[in-house]
Amino acid sequence: MTTYTAPLQDSAFVLEHVIGFDQLCETLNHSEITVDLAKTIIEEAGKLASEVLSPLNIVGDQKHPVTSAGQVTETPGFSQAYQQYIDNGWPTLTAPEEFGGQALPNVIGTAVNELWHSANMAFALCPMLSQGAIEALIAHGSPGLQQQYLPKLISGEWTGTMNLTEPNAGSDLAAVACKAIPDGNAFKIIGQKIFITWGDHQMTPNIVHLVLARLPDAPAGVKGISLFIVPKYIIDENGQLGELNDVNCSSLEHKLGIHGSPTCVMNFGDQGGAVGYLVGEANKGLSYMFTMMNHARQSVGLQGLSISERAYQQSRQYSQERIQGLNAQGEKAAIIQHPDVRRMLMAMKSGTEAMRALALTAAADIDLAHNNQFEQSEKQQQQKRVELLTPIVKGWMTEFAQELTSLNIQVHGGMGFVEETGAAQHYRDARILPIYEGTTGIQALDLIGRKTLSDNGQSLKQLLAEIQSTAELLTNHDNNQLQQIGEKLGRALDHALTATDWILENAANNKLLAGNVSFDNLMMMGYLVGGWLLAKSAHAASVLIDQENDYGHAFLATKINTAVFYSHYYLPRVSQHKDIVCTGLVSILDLSAEQF
Structure with a gap:
């Protein structure tokens, strides 16, 4: 069994240099909240995640809750862990101060929640559902209900x-x-x-x-x-x-x-x-319930990242320890030296980093959408971005997690297929994610219908214009690696634009078309947005790499290399999904129900 270590450095890098956390907090009129404070909070959360919650992950898999006389008794150890979780004040992190919360930005809560779900997803589901209930009562509950229930929910006492x-x-x-x-x-x-x-x-x-x-x-x-x-x-x-x-x-x-x-x-x-x-x-x-659902959908997308990160860490450790076969020099070697194992590790590493950047970016957009410093029109515009990204976060990230947790089993070989290593648990745990809180099909229909066709693609095209700016910036860069990323991103963007225009031109004349191609449209956008955010990460790393900073040359060089791999390995999938979209996928309707 491998231990879990919180990915503190990458979380901090995304907050500081992709999102611009300090500027975000100034915009939110919270200049007293800084990226250094966020790093400290995430570091402390990492201790609880790795030292308390992670060891209970396998316990929960093997010792299930039981029911008797209508009452459920949870897995041994969970109650004590939950008490420590509330004693440390973690449920209060982002809740309003008037009900006992700390009123920190949502994006900090998202970074912390990643750690809980990586360490022990079954446990973390409990506070995740409480957060959704809190959101619904804040938005829609009467003052009486809020006073009666919110303080206890926010403290974690209930x-x-x-x-x-x-x-x-x-x-x-x-x-x-x-x-x-x-x-x-x-x-x-x-x-x-x-x-x-x-x-x-x-x-x-x-x-x-x-x-x-x-x-x-x-x-x-x-x-x-x-x-x-x-x-x-x-x-x-x-x-x-x-x-x-x-x-x-x-x-x-x-x-x-x-x-x-x-x-x-x-x-x-x-x-x-x-x-x-x-x-x-x-x-x-x-x-009212959709207030909870939208919160939950981004949280479930985050679970896709979390379980993939846990699986990646397990693969990384196993591949460094497992001696099998010979290296190029004819010597016995750890399997991490074998090209196909490296391919799988890079697929997992780049995928998780793309998902992390997307999850935190979407969370920061929620903060901006709730910013009382904005005019109403600005808030509405920001809310449209939240609504656009939510089905991508939920749908793409949870589908992607199926591939990445499966790769963990493959890295382990035969040992991955037996329960003792724990690789199978991550794969099994991940399988619920594309199903609950709205299936991938529901997310795909939401993206293509309510978030694209309903406004004739305006919100989507604003996002694509931002991606275009990043692609042009990197394509014209003097760094060869950044040029590669920019060119690949620009090519993928062209495919996405072609598919979007085709959908807008043809959907009105074919009421079945949107449903036919919605899944591929969703996956296309997921890979594109993930590549865009890794491209932004690579550019930020290139600026910092020759400067004195807290990250170090090795980490920054790795960020660039990871983005190059993603652009070579995953961005070409945008073209594949575009090709499917532009067929209208009418062949799915050719068989009668009896022919299946």
Whole structure:
């Protein structure tokens, strides 16, 4: 088993020289928050991740949560780790000060969350869901609900969940059948939800469920869904925890991966109705829940990075220790000296660094979208960038993680296929990522429909114009490596522009076209944006490489080399996806259902 080490230097480099963290904080009117402070925070988080959470990763895989009498007991060691997590104040990092948070930029929270998910993704899912609940209540909860629930959620004393899916309502939330019956100042919630991550546990004295349900007179379809808070324990008139609510976990799912995270079937109202409280206005629950979903989608994309980084570290260590075959001098050698192993390691290293740059860039865009110093028009423009990048972060990064965690098994050879090395766990854990919080297909349709066709490609073309500027800057550079990156990026950009124009020209006349090509359009944009951000990283490294700095010549030279590899290895995939897009992929419709 390999230990996990937080990638502190690369995170710090992206924050400082790709995002421009100090300038970001000045824009946000937080000049007291500096990149040096961010580095210190990430370093401290790395200690908890590597020393406390990482050793429990294999424990959670082997010793699953168990359920008895409607109550779930978590993996041994998780409760103590969670207590240390909240004792150190980590849940409060980015939350508003008025409810007990530290109000640090979202991008710091994202850098820290990467470490939790790399160290122990099953554990980290619990605070991730709480963060989503916090976002929803901040945006839509009444002052009374906020005062009652937010301080406990933000401190980590309580945890939160999101309850959408039902046996007959998966991605199609129009089919939600869970009922909410008015009962004085509250509601009786009756129904069943499935696939509820961390739906029950004993790590905290209360759990705050956010539940989608229908009022008796609600319109049909998605327009008739409301959002409710359903606490595990009802809070009495003195603000103290009272009796157990009519909500329980009837069973746990047996899953391919993330075994340490209890995935619950939750029953509401077996004894007549769970007490619930309406969040916001009636029949607007779906839009409210999407506040949680958008937060969760970027967080799941981050998980794609995190599990890939963990797998890469394992491959790197194994390849340095495993002696097999001969090197060019005819001597016994570690497998890291073999060309194909180096190819796989570079594929993993460049892929994870591209994903990290994208995750942190998208997180910083959220900070800018919420910046009260901006005029409304500026905030709206920034929000469009957030909405454009979110399906790419979620869709591309989680699909990419399937390839990179699979490469980890290949580097290990036969030892990767047995459970003892731990490589299989990362591959299994990663497999859920393109599925939950909106499948890749849903993300792809979102990108091509709501984020491209709806505004005739304006938001997308603004992004492509920024990529064009970077490509031109590097193509005209006097450094040969940067020229290579710039030329490859420019060529990939041309392909993406061709595909985008083709979609805009043809989608209106063919209602099926967008769905046919949406996946390839998403992957095309992912590889392109990843290459763009590595190109920016390479340029920043070239500026610093002959200057005195904290990173050192070896690290900076490696950043440039990694970007060169990505431009040679991954950017050509943009052309492949463009070619598929521009066929319209009509052949997928040629067979009847009976012919499959």
